Amino acid sequence: MRPYLFSFKIGGVVVRAEPSWLFLALLVGWSLAVGFFPDQNAALGTSTYVFMAILGVFGLTFSIIAHELAHTFVGRALGMPINRVTLFMFGGAAELEEEPKSPMIELVMALAGPLMSLFLALVFSQLAMLDLAGGPQAPLAMVLAYLGLINLLLGLFNMLPAFPLDGGRVLRALIWLLGGDRRKATRWASLAGEGFAVFFILAGIYVLISTGSLAGLWWVLIGFFLRGAAKSSRVELETRLALGDIAAIDLVTPDIETADAGMTVADFIAEKLVRHHRDWFAVTDGERLVGRAGLAEAQAVPLEARATTRLSAIAIKPGVNDILPARAGADRAFAQMQKHHLLRVYLLDGERFAGTLSMVDLLEYARLRNLFADARLG
Ligand SMILES: [Zn+2]
Numbered sequence: 490m491r492p493y494l495f496s497f498k499i500g501g502v503v504v505r506a507e508p509s510w511l512f513l514a515l516l517v518g519w520s521l522a523v524g525f526f527p528d529q530n531a532a533l534g535t536s537t538y539v540f541m542a543i544l545g546v547f548g549l550t551f552s553i554i555a556h557e558l559a560h561t562f563v564g565r566a567l568g569m570p571i572n573r574v575t576l577f578m579f580g581g582a583a584e585l586e587e588e589p590k591s592p593m594i595e596l597v598m599a600l601a602g603p604l605m606s607l608f609l610a611l612v613f614s615q616l617a618m619l620d621l622a623g624g625p626q627a628p629l630a631m632v633l634a635y636l637g638l639i640n641l642l643l644g645l646f647n648m649l650p651a652f653p654l655d656g657g658r659v660l661r662a663l664i665w666l667l668g669g670d671r672r673k674a675t676r677w678a679s680l681a682g683e684g685f686a687v688f689f690i691l692a693g694i695y696v697l698i699s700t701g702s703l704a705g706l707w708w709v710l711i712g713f714f715l716r717g718a719a720k721s722s723r724v725e726l727e728t729r730l731a732l733g734d735i736a737a738i739d740l741v742t743p744d745i746e747t748a749d750a751g752m753t754v755a756d757f758i759a760e761k762l763v764r765h766h767r768d769w770f771a772v773t774d775g776e777r778l779v780g781r782a783g784l785a786e787a788q789a790v791p792l793e794a795r796a797t798t799r800l801s802a803i804a805i806k807p808g809v810n811d812i813l814p815a816r817a818g819a820d821r822a823f824a825q826m827q828k829h830h831l832l833r834v835y836l837l838d839g840e841r842f843a844g845t846l847s848m849v850d851l852l853e854y855a856r857l858r859n860l861f862a863d864a865r866l867g
Contacts, residue, residue, distance in 0.1 A: 502561050502572060504554055509578035516707075517549060518542045525635065530626045541628050548636040550576070552609055556643060557581040559605035560655075564598040579714050587824060588729055592666040592674075599658035606644035613637035651685035651715060652678035653722040675726050682719030686712045731855040732819035738836055740819055740854050741844035748782065750774040750801035754790045757800050762787060771835060771845050772804040778812075778835055778842040780804030807835055815843040823851050 496505035522542035526533070533541075557574040560583040564571045573584040583602075589595035614637030617630045624630060648656040652675075661678035665671050693708030748761050748770040761770055762784060769783030779801055786803045787795075810829045813822055815836040822834055826848050836843040 499558070500562065502558065502565075502574060504558070504574045504576075506550075506576040507578075510576045513578050513580075514546050514550070518546045521545045521635070526631060529631060532626075533628065537628055541632050544632045545635050548613075548632065549639055552606065552636060552640050552643065553581045555609060556602045556606050556647075557583045559601040560598055563601035564594075567594045567598060569594065569598065579711060586828065587820075588726060589662075592662040592671075595658055596662035596666070599655045599662065602655050603644040603647045606640045606647065610637050610640035610644060613640060649685060650678070650681050651719070652682035653718050654682070654715070657682050657719075672727065672730055675723055679719045679723040682722075683716055686716035686719060688712070689715065727859050728852065728855040729820050729823060731858040732823050732851065735819045735854075736815070737813060737817050737819045737822040737834075737846050738815040738838075738843055740850050741836060741846050742850060747771045747773045747842070748800055750779045750799065750804065752800050753796055754787050754798045754800060754803060755795040757782065758787050758795065771842065772800050773842050774801065776841045778807065778837065780806040781835075811835055812837055813846075814838075819846075819851060819854075822846055823848075823855075826851070 492508060494506040494508060494510055496503060498504070519542070522538045526538050526541050553576060554574065561571045561574055564583065564585070567589075569589060570586045571583050572586070575582050575584060589598065613633050617633035617637055647654050648659070650656045650660040652658060652661055657678045660681060661674045663674075664677055665674035668674065689708050689712030691712075693705045693710075693712060695705070696702055696708065697705030746761070746765060746767075748757055750772050751774070752760075757770075761767070767783075769781050772779045772782050782800055782804045786805065790798050790803060810825060811831065811833075812835045813825060815838040817836075825831070826834060831848070833845050833847045835845055
C-alpha cells in the first residue's frame with residue numbers, strides 16, 4: 490500500500506492526499522509567508538505571516554477538495570461510479586472508473602467543479618469584506634481575500650479547453666454532442682490539451698530565463714504534467730473504446746496451458762516450467778480453477794519435498810478481483826485490471842475455468858484495433 494498524508498471518507502467517497510501534495514502545500518505556504526502576504530501589508534510580524542500562510546494552505550486544500558467533490562457527487566447523481574478523490578502535486582482528481590456514457594453527463598460533470606470554485610470565490614471574497622474580518626489590512630481578511638482569488642483562478646484555469654482539464658472535457662463533450670463521434674472528440678480535445686501544454690512549457694522557459702523567477706519552472710512542470718496526462722488519457726480512452734464491443738473470452742490466447750492440481754511440484758518444474766518457458770500456469774482440478782503457480786512458488790518448496798508435494802498445496806488462490814465471467818465485456822476486464830493493478834484475470838464460465846486474459850493481450854488488441862480504425866478514417 491502507498492502511504493497517504495491523510496485519508497477520510499465523506500458520503501461514501503474516499504478523500505486522500507498523496508505524499509507529493511506536501512510539496513505543493515509547502516511551496517504555496519512558503520510563497521504566501523515570504524511574498525504574497527508581506528507584499529500587501531508589511532507591518533505584520535513573521536509569526537503572523539506564518540500563521541496566515543498555514544490558514545491559507547488549509548483553505549486551499551479545502552477548496553480543491555470541494556472542487557473535486559462537486560465533480561464526484563454530480564457524477565454519482567448521474568450514475569457515474571466515482572469513489573475516490575486524490576490530491577497530489579498538481580492539484581486534485583476525482584477518479585472516474587469508467588468513461589461517461591453520454592456527452593451530456595460528461596458536460597454537466599465537468600462543469601460542476603469550476604462552478605464550485607467560482608461559487609467559493611464569491612463566498613470567500615464576500616466573507617473578506619465583512620466587518621468581522623477586521624478590514625482589508627487585517628490578517629483574517631487578507632487570508633479570506635487570498636482564498637477568494639485562488640478559487641477564482643482555480644475555476645478559470647480549469648476551464649481552459651485543454652483535455653484532461655475540465656474545460657477540455659467540456660470541449661470534448663461539445664464536439665461529441667455536435668458530431669456524435671466520441672473518438673474524434675477525444676482526439677481534438679487532447680490535441681488542444683497537448684497544444685496548451687507545449688505553450689505552458691515554452692512560456693515557463695521564457696519566464697525562467699527573462700526574470701529568473703522560479704514560477705517559470707513551475708509552469709514548465711505543469712506543462713509536462715499536462716502533456717503526459719493528455720496523451721495517457723487519450724490512449725486510455727481509445728483502449729476502452731476499442732474494447733467496448735468485444736467479450737473478454739474472445740481475447741483469450743487459446744493455447745495457454747494449464748497445470749493439473751494433482752501433479753507433483755517436481756513434475757510441474759520438469760514438464761511445465763522448464764519445457765514451456767512460462768513464468769506461471771493456471772492450476773486446475775478437472776474444469777475447476779484452483780489458482781496459479783509459477784517459478785517462485787515451486788522454488789519455495791524444499792528440494793527433497795518436491796516429489797511428494799502436490800501443486801494444489803502451493804497454488805495461489807484467486808482473489809475476488811482476479812476472476813471475471815467469461816462473457817463480460819473486454820472493457821470491464823481492462824477496468825478491473827487497471828483498478829487493481831493486475832496483469833491478468835481468470836475467466837469463469839459458471840464454475841468452469843474458461844481461460845486466462847492478460848493485460849498484454851488486451852493492450853495489443855486495442856492498439857491494432859485503433860491502428861485499423863485510423864487507417865479507415867484516413
Ligand atoms: Zn475539475
